[in-house]
Amino acid sequence: MTSLKETIRVQRPIEEAFTYVADFTTTTEWDATARQAIKLTSGKIGVGTEFLVTCALPIGSVDLHYTITRFEPPQQLVLQGKGRFFDVEDTITFSAQGDETEIHYQADFAFSRLASPLAALIRPGLERMGRQSVAGLKDALNDDFPAPDASSCNSGGPGLTRLLRFTRYGYWRASKSWHPVSADLHDKHAVITGTSSGLGYASALELAQRGCELTLVMRNPARAKQVRKELIEKTGNRKISIEIADLNLLADVDALADRLLAAGKPIDVLINNAGALFDSLQTTDEGLERSVALLLLSPYRLTLALKPLLLSAKAGARVINVVSGGMYSQRLSMKNLVATEPDSFSGATAYARAKRALMIVTQRWAKDWKSEGIVVNAMHPGWADTPGVETSLPRFHSLTRFALRSPAEGADTIVWLAAATEAGTVSGELFLDRQPQPLHLMNSTRETDQSRRELFQYLEDYTPAPVAVQTAAAG
Numbered sequence: 001m002t003s004l005k006e007t008i009r010v011q012r013p014i015e016e017a018f019t020y021v022a023d024f025t026t027t028t029e030w031d032a033t034a035r036q037a038i039k040l041t042s043g044k045i046g047v048g049t050e051f052l053v054t055c056a057l058p059i060g061s062v063d064l065h066y067t068i069t070r071f072e073p074p075q076q077l078v079l080q081g082k083g084r085f086f087d088v089e090d091t092i093t094f095s096a097q098g099d100e101t102e103i104h105y106q107a108d109f110a111f112s113r114l115a116s117p118l119a120a121l122i123r124p125g126l127e128r129m130g131r132q133s134v135a136g137l138k139d140a141l142n143d144d145f146p147a148p149d150a151s152s153c154n155s156g157g158p159g160l161t162r163l164l165r166f167t168r169y170g171y172w173r174a175s176k177s178w179h180p181v182s183a184d185l186h187d188k189h190a191v192i193t194g195t196s197s198g199l200g201y202a203s204a205l206e207l208a209q210r211g212c213e214l215t216l217v218m219r220n221p222a223r224a225k226q227v228r229k230e231l232i233e234k235t236g237n238r239k240i241s242i243e244i245a246d247l248n249l250l251a252d253v254d255a256l257a258d259r260l261l262a263a264g265k266p267i268d269v270l271i272n273n274a275g276a277l278f279d280s281l282q283t284t285d286e287g288l289e290r291s292v293a294l295l296l297l298s299p300y301r302l303t304l305a306l307k308p309l310l311l312s313a314k315a316g317a318r319v320i321n322v323v324s325g326g327m328y329s330q331r332l333s334m335k336n337l338v339a340t341e342p343d344s345f346s347g348a349t350a351y352a353r354a355k356r357a358l359m360i361v362t363q364r365w366a367k368d369w370k371s372e373g374i375v376v377n378a379m380h381p382g383w384a385d386t387p388g389v390e391t392s393l394p395r396f397h398s399l400t401r402f403a404l405r406s407p408a409e410g411a412d413t414i415v416w417l418a419a420a421t422e423a424g425t426v427s428g429e430l431f432l433d434r435q436p437q438p439l440h441l442m443n444s445t446r447e448t449d450q451s452r453r454e455l456f457q458y459l460e461d462y463t464p465a466p467v468a469v470q471t472a473a474a475g
């Protein structure tokens with residue numbers, strides 16, 4: 001038997017420290033040996049919850065199948081891990097020390113017959129890795145990481161190098177420099193549009209797992225009911241409600257905003273994710289070009305209408321606008337923002353132009369709302385393998401499928417912007433893989449001051465009237 005023991009003290013309430021550590025998928029953020037961690041069982045974390053953790057150890061890469069055998073929040077957590085070369089029992093004990101928490105971490109290793117002769121040689125490496133891992137846990141829970149440096153962003157290099165940043169490889173490479181995200185979300189409320197699949201669903205799943213209260217906005221009632229059921233079953237988080245709205249229609253946007261305002265629940269995070277790429281020129285029942293209606297007017301009108309609920313958030317609210325790398329190809333021009341010619345219509349171009357305009361709106365809100373405590377940022381997911389991409393861009397999907405990110409990888413920056421402490425200190429930026437990006441890659445796509453003014457003059461016609469609202473108590 002080999003035992004490793006480490007004790008740390010962190011500047012976190014005991015309940016938050018326990019909750020973060022109990023979700024063993026977080027080990028990849030703080031354990032120096034963990035390369036991948038997956039929750040194998042559905043539902044709330046507790047006795048019987050299983051995880052698969054892949055570790056890089058002195059004896060090579062090994063898979064450890066962990067099961068929680070004791071779960072006594074917030075005092076103690078015991079996990080039994082089984083692997084090819086050894087079994088390990090992790091006993092993690094928490095004690096409140098004023099505003100801090102002391103964590104005692106003990107790992108007891110029982111080596112297999114095959115590995116026993118090497119135990120003496122392996123022990124120093126295990127001890128070193130154990131110290132590094134617990135030190136990593138201390139950093140994660142202290143949660144004192146610097147804000148991303150917007151001044152260091154760049155285009156990612158020329159040609160192929162730039163495009164590789166959008167792929168699965170770009171995600172993997174960027175992730176090597178990320179900080180842990182240990183902020184507690186149990187008292188936060190997020191509203192997310194477009195959660196039936198893809199990025200929206202992946203974002204909702206991760207935020208639900210972190211304990212966030214969610215209001216999910218979808219168009220299809222049957223699918224919305226199924227999504228809620230799935231998320232509750234997977235995470236055990238029952239604080240999930242649904243709202244039905246067709247965000248192509250501004251009347252539905254207004255009705256949705258009215259319902260949320262009437263409920264008065266403060267909104268800590270608003271994620272404007274709903275979107276679609278249309279392969280032909282279409283108008284809504286309200287006579288609006290559909291791309292502009294869904295991708296620009298809808299998030300614009302909804303966010304402004306819900307501003308009273310954003311202002312009522314306890315610790316300042318965050319607005320996250322999901323845009324697209326395709327906007328890099330387009331320049332804002334009010335002459336062609338709203339497509340009118342069916343024969344020359346390009347769905348991808350209309351999509352990119354609307355997203356370019358939404359990025360400009362993001363910058364304006366960030367500037368105007370800074371003194372009010374509302375942080376506004378945009379993100380683009382890179383190239384993600386979502387149902388929308390497969391349906392709307394079949395040729396692109398077929399050619400790039402091997403390099404596409406999973407929906408969870410594409411949604412990672414949405415979750416980071418919603419959850420990370422340091423993400424709340426930066427506003428008005430465009431993010432990819434948790435890093436600020438340039439807004440233009442070519443001078444030819446830079447808009448003029450006149451074009452910006454014309455955009456906001458156009459949007460004035462779609463600005464909702466200010467509403468006074470009595471907010472409900474948060475929590």
